[in-house]
Amino acid sequence: MAKATHPQILLASDLRDGEVVFLGAQGWVRDPRAAAVARDATEAAALEARGKADIAANKVVDVYLAEVELDAAEGPIPLHFRERARLLGPSVRRDLGKQARAGRIGS
């Protein structure tokens, strides 16, 4: 596996309600700021293995890694605009999705 040039986080969809979730230190979290960040290929592989185990445990579906930049205030910001959209919500409905949660300002 090629060494990632950027840190990565692990995304998935919660099986029961479909919300985007991130693998954190202890389990799945809904706030990307609590996502575990993999800084190299080994850490990324470990994250992925944990994530895939939870597919088999029927907790999540559609697990994958995404490269991010780390911002002090905002937390991990995905490099690709598609994953950035998943962390926020619909750009045309700022009142919906994660961006609408208290303390999170849509960008």
Place this chain on the structure above:
Amino acid sequence: MNAHDQRHAARANAPTTTYLYDAYDKAFVKARVAEFREQVNRRLSGALSEDEFRPLRLMNGLYLQLHAYMLRVAIPYGTLTSRQMRRLAEIADKWDKGYGHFTTRQNLQYNWPKLIDTPDILEALADVEMHAIQTSGNCIRNVTADQFAGVAPDEFEDPRPTAEFLRQWSSLHPEFSFLPRKFKIAVSGAKEDRAAIKFHDIGLRVHANERGEAGYEVIVGGGLGRSPFIGKSVRAWLPRADLLAYLEAILRVYNRFGRRDNKFKARIKILVHETGLEQLTREIEAEFAAMDRVPFAFDLEEFERIKGFFSPPPYETLSPRSQAFEEGRRKETRFDAFASINVAEHKIPGYAIVTVSLKPIGGIPGDATADQMRVLAEAAERFGFGELRVSHAQNIVLPHVKQDDLFALWRLLDGAGLATANAGLISDTICCPGLDYCSLATARSIPIAQAISNRFSDLERQRLIGELGIKISGCINACGHHHIGAIGVLGLEKRGKESYQITLGGDPTLSAAIGELLGPGVAAENVPIVIESLIEIYLHERRDGERFLDAWRRLGKDRFKEALTREGEDGADI
């Protein structure tokens, strides 16, 4: 009587103008809900893997999208009652976020349901004779029809009894539920095709032969997506009695020989293209000839039973001209505009067909809040025999409104932001959800529609431009039907940014045409500017009030290309 009781009485007394479930239909949807409830339980327990569950949930309309699940509710042939519309509003409030999205296939989408709530949602739908059966998956999808069915002056036969017959025939079909890919059927019964039948896997045109007998032209292999194709006629006139057997023959050939190696080459349009129309027609005809006609006869008694539900409502005998209507137009300029643009001729004197635009200036095309859905239900109850339609253009249609009532209707709609007088005009865009919602998308589409709408917000200007269909897709799957827009916009990704290709000259009607690419993609902020330039060229060249599409046909691509070049000079992302 209070308002609630009045509505109830009106509903109870309303004659049937659309199909009503009998005990067997009700038992079927109920069994479907129970089956899905069990399937969800088995998924949560792991008895079903996600791979195994996916086609099952898709066949109940449940997708997994960017932010949440998405549930696509079937609105068969785009027809629903006010009671059903009220239930859709209730579901939006109770299990979603207070709104829904009407689609280009006459369905409704909820963007935020939970998997664990979906069995309850399906039960609430079954309670009002609705469902989400086969609105996704590699099976036969919602059979769509003309949104003016039953009321258009140019109609030969109401296509909806055929569509209902086929809906039942296609529900939980034992042989054709695991096709190479999705299968879409559309039916039209009028001179003008408002159902885009040439762009469906099977398009059916009901018309009469020389002896005046009703039968079907059968068109196969139309479609949009990555490789758009115009459907080809395989039978100019098929007797009604043979329809079922013939469709089975087509589906069987497709099920056996459609490609399964490549998702983007799996539709029947590819089979037609790769096999050749003559050869494929021979295969279909051979299978048709071998079919045992007895079990596959189109049961005419059953057809008559179904047809009986689609009776005209008890129209009053009215004068073709309504004084109340004309007074209203004189009194109120905004109503006059609405009357000119959103009201169409009805085959019964004194009545009208009203298009309720779900494209408010700067709004999200096709979206309606739960409150708006309730206003639509009320509008239908008070002024429209309790019946509504959903059009492919993502608008709502009230198919039978007395001209005398149009002013009061308009007031009601206006109060709820539902009276935008732009039906068929430049701001009446067709637009898919795009990257704001959809996990298949490569770019956002809604902000493009909003920018165009805001740029051309002036209604006078819109009317000056006239009929213009702009269709916007957020990816190559073309759910926004960009290939068949007079102006089409396709959102892609180029070098990590959203980039938009513009096509011209698409036509969804019987004079079918697929749009031609104008040039390289442009950045989002330049799309409205390019469209502005295209409009300028059109208005400059326009002859005899021709539409944009006609001017394109007369002048050709080269005349319009400079719209893009200008933007290149301004530094568009070429």
Place this chain on the structure above:
Amino acid sequence: MALISEGRFVEDSWRRLADEESLPRGGNCIVSETRLVEAASELPPQAPLGVLLGNTADPAKLAPYLSRLALVAIAFPAHGDGRGFSLAWLLRRAGFKGELRASGRLIADQATHALRCGFDTIEIASDIASRQDEAQWLAAASAYGAFYQQGYASRETILEDRRKTRA
């Protein structure tokens, strides 16, 4: 592999014959498609013979052998691949009267599709059998009282029910 008949897991009285194995005189074996001609000519006529077909097999090529065969198994390589349903239906139309067996990666929710297209039994991969027990196969088979389509094997069709009510 596990075999399901009428919603229950049953013993299989047939044996899948590997291509390199010699044909047993008593039959009761399922040969691969490539050995069908050989088996049909070599085995005594009363020895029950079965064949395993890929789901793209040509019914016309099989027609001469249908009266000789006691069992035809059709492979389902993936549950999303529905070609086997058409092939089964075509074989029944061609007059095959023996046991039709769907073999491969079907799930319980496809049981009624299979039965209505003319299959008698369903043979599933072991991993599917371990997750989808008998109860699920039984439940799936009885989920619906009646179906809409004519021309397919099923207890009741809605059209017939409607006619009876009208009569």
